[in-house]
Every structure is written in C-alpha cells, then in structure tokens.
Amino acid sequence: MSDAPAAQSPWQTVTITRIQKRTPRVTSFFLQPSRPFVYHAGQHVDVRLTAPDGYQARRSYSIASAPETGETIELAIEKLEDGEVSPFFHEIAAVGDEVELRGPLGGHFVWSDGDGGPLLLVGGGSGVVPLMSMVRHRAMRGSLVAATLVFSARVWDEVIFRDELIDLAERRDGFDLVLTLTREPARRPADHARRVDAAMMVQAMTRLPAPPKLAFVCGSNAFVTAAAEALIDAGVPAALIRTERYGV
Amino acid sequence: MVTRGFSSGRKPPTDTDARIPPGQYLEQGFPVLSAGPTPHVRTEDWSFTLKHGPRPIKKWNWAEFNALPLTKMTRDIHCVTAWTKFDTAWQGVLVDDILADAGIEPPTAFTLALGFDGYSTNVPTKDLTGGKAMVALLYEGKPITPDHGGPARLLVPHLYFWKSAKWLNGLQFTERDEPGFWELRGYHIYGDPWREQRYTNDP
Ligand SMILES: Cc1cc2nc3c(=O)[nH]c(=O)nc-3n(C[C@H](O)[C@H](O)[C@H](O)COP(=O)(O)OP(=O)(O)OC[C@H]3O[C@@H](n4cnc5c(N)ncnc54)[C@H](O)[C@@H]3O)c2cc1C
Secondary structure, three states, X not given: OOOOOOOOOOOEEEEEEEEEEOOOOEEEEEEEEOXXXXXXXOOXXXXXXXXXXXXXXXXXXXXOOXXXXXXXXXXXXXXXXXXXXXXXXXXXXXXXXXXXXXXXXOOXXXXXXXXXXXXXXXXXXXXXXXXXXXXXXXXXXXXXXXXXXXXXXXOHXXXXXXXXXXXXXXXXXXXXXXXEEOOOOOOOOOOEOOOOOHHHHHHXXXXXXXXXXXXXXXXOHHHHHHHHHHHHHOOOOHHHEEEEEOOO | OOOOOOOOOOOOOXXXXXXXXXXXXXXXXXXXXXXXXXXXXXXXXXXXXXXXXXXXXXXXXXXXXXXXXOEEEEXXXXXXXXXXXXXXXXXXXXXXXXXXXXXXXXXXXXXXXXXXXXXXXXXXXXXXXXXXOEEEEEEOOEEOOHHHOOOOEEEOOOOOHHHOOOOEEEEEEEOOOOOOOOHHHOEOOOOOHHHOOOEOOXX
C-alpha cells in the first residue's frame, strides 16, 4: 500500500448552471467547475460525453468568459445539423446536468493585457468565442491596449455577443468593433457587407494607433485561411498572426 | 461518468474498435489545424536540410529530393483534437532512405522536425527510422496541398498528428529531447495516441 495521493484524473465534472441563447444557432452554457480552474483568455477546453455503454465523444470548445469573471466558465456552442456533440448541448443538456471537462488547453492562441498591443482580432461566426474572452479580459482589466475586432457573420441576428460588443465599443477606451455581414446590408457606419478581404484589413488597421503587434484569427478552416491571407496581403507579417482553426 | 441523455448513436462498428485509440472518433473528412497562416512554399524555393545540431549534413533541392526512392504508406492517422482517419494514402521518402542518401547512421537519439513557418516538433530518432516515418510528397497520388502541409510534410502516423510537421524543410538531430513548438505550449513531449498522451502531464 502506498501513501501517495491517488493520481488525479485530468478530467473534472462540471455542472451546467445557466443556459442562454445568444443567436438562433448559438447558445451559451455556463459551467461550474468542481476543481479550481485558472485560465488565460483565448484558451479552450475539451468536453467529454459518455453513453451508458461506455462510448465517449469529445470535442474542443473555446472559453468565452474572461479569467476575471470568477469561477464559472462560459462556452458558446453553435449547433451543427447532424453533429454529435453540439446538438446534444442544444437539445438535451439542461441546467443541473453534469458533463466532463478538461483544461484549460492551448498555450499559443492566448493573450493577456501584459502582452500589449495594438491587437487585431478577426473572427468568423463562432470563431469569435476566444476573441470575446480577450475583449472581456481587456475590459475587465481596464486595459487601454488598442484592439480592433473584425467580426464576420452571415446576418445581423447571428452576430454573437452583439449588444455587449457594441456597448464595449461605445466606451471609446481603445476597443473598436467592425462588423461585416455576408448576407445582409451593413447596419452601422463603419461596417461592411462582404467577406473579409485585404482592403477591409487595411481599413481596420487605420483605426489602430500603430501597426498591430499581434493578430488573432479564429473560425472555420476556410475562414481562417481567407482572413490570414487578407492580413498578409494587407502587410501584416505572417509571424505576428496566430490562428485557431475549428477544423471543419 | 455517464452523461444524462447522451447515447452512442455514432458508435463505430465493433470491427473498427481496435483501430480507434482511446478518446478518438472516426472522421471521414480531413480537418485542418495549424498555428498560423498557411505558407505557400514554391517547389523552386523548397529545400530540405539534414542537420546535426547547428551543422548541416546534407541539403537537397526539390528535384534532388524527388529522385530519392519513393515509398507508399497507407496508415490510420490520429489528431489530438480527437479525430481519427483511416487509411490515408501517402507517398514519400522514408527517413531511412534520406539517411542512406546522406551516408550516415543517426548521430543522436533525438530529432527536431523543422518547418518553413518556424514550427518545430520533437520526435525520438527511433520513431523515425525502421520504416516508421517518411517525408511525404503525395497524398492520394497528388501533390500535398498547402493547407495539408505541402509541398512536403513529415508523416509519423503512430504518434498524434501534430508530430507530422507540415511545410517541412529539415530534420535536426539533437543531443537532448528538446520540446518543439506545441510541446512548449502544453502538448505532450511524446504523443502516443494509444496511451492518450495529449497534454504535458499525461502519463
Ligand atoms: C480549439 C477548438 C476550439 C473550438 N471552439 C468552438 C467554440 O467555441 N464554439 C463552437 O461552436 N465550436 C467550437 N469548435 C468546434 C467544435 O469542437 C466541434 O467541432 C463542433 O461543435 C462540431 O461538433 P459536433 O459533434 O456537433 O459535430 P460533428 O459530429 O463533429 O460533425 C461536424 C459536421 O460534420 C458532419 N459529420 C461528421 N461526421 C459525421 C458522421 N459520422 N455522421 C454524420 N455527420 C457527420 C456533421 O453533419 C456536422 O455538420 C472548436 C474546435 C477547436 C478545434
């Protein structure tokens, strides 16, 4: 018999404490960890679901909340038709349910206010999630690092965190929001109604006081490829561009 | 812990169980993951260098490298983001054949795979030799596209797929096991999918 403490599984049980619909296709799930959970803006977690016969499915989800928010972590999950895990969250998961989670994970697509800026954030659809964590972290720290978020969504009603982002931009504390809608006309003066391109990146950069120190790009593989190329064409050195691809 | 309301609708047929490592699921597509923009490396600009520490041992250009013996490898691959894809068909130059062309035996027990984008990943040398790994040039008979790491990527199919470095431009023998890009950022130093060595502290 050994006195050594039992090795702790890297998985922990988390409880769903709140569910909030964000857009027609994206819902936020607020999770209460059972063990201390310390993370950086931009990191993700792995979520694991287990069927009665032992079959397991796991997927990665970025953290939308800021490290300063407290114990609860927010995930914002888009429902993919015919998917396995995202429809489970949308159709079955309820407040009080438990799922397994491990993390935080990822040490590259992260930003803390101490890393400085200016920052150029480019998100497509649910790819805004880790960027939202950075934007919230920046705001909660009272950071004055200049940051522009270019956020591409299909339509106005699919702009995840829209009201919160617009409120943050209206503080005029160095955070700036550029929305681009791919299937609807633009609504706000500085917004666009097309897919991201180099001209849009050039314009977004003119709103920063200096060239970006770091650019973060997140979304589907196709979006990240297009946006990263737009940034390079706009003159951002490849070495400053960090990407997170959701794979599909 | 059983998740309330979750059922195993996607459970793969049991005859494939033995091919799916723990925590992985079967994927039909070929997802793309990488840390930065996709470099577009022209074959005219491509080269591959074998190094011992900082010292170059031998360097090949695209034509010279393509003149080395080509080997076919059809293998299951396992990505740390939990997908497994069966029977991916590659063609390329075995690391054994690269060493033979350079006329050397592996000088050290550890290797760093180096990419044009500055990416690196560490693999023990014995995991690269003995027919276990190649520098792949073709996927399903066609040149590897830039988003999948073309013109040339490492293929070490028995380790998690981040070890199969994209946009490869060299292998560097090192005296010690030096963590590469992802290994410095929380991923496992070795990355055996059958032991589920995903992250730094996994046993
Ligand atoms: C680092 C990282 C962070 C991420 N962060 C987020 C995030 O914040 N929010 C978010 O919403 N997503 C995020 N994702 C994506 C997420 O991990 C899942 O890929 C996504 O939720 C889809 O999972 P799913 O199980 O619902 O769909 P899957 O079952 O994986 O299927 C995906 C699509 O492929 C099709 N498909 C694939 N295989 C089959 C099959 N056998 N049968 C039927 N259909 C199939 C489905 O139609 C579906 O549309 C992230 C991914 C990564 C890698």
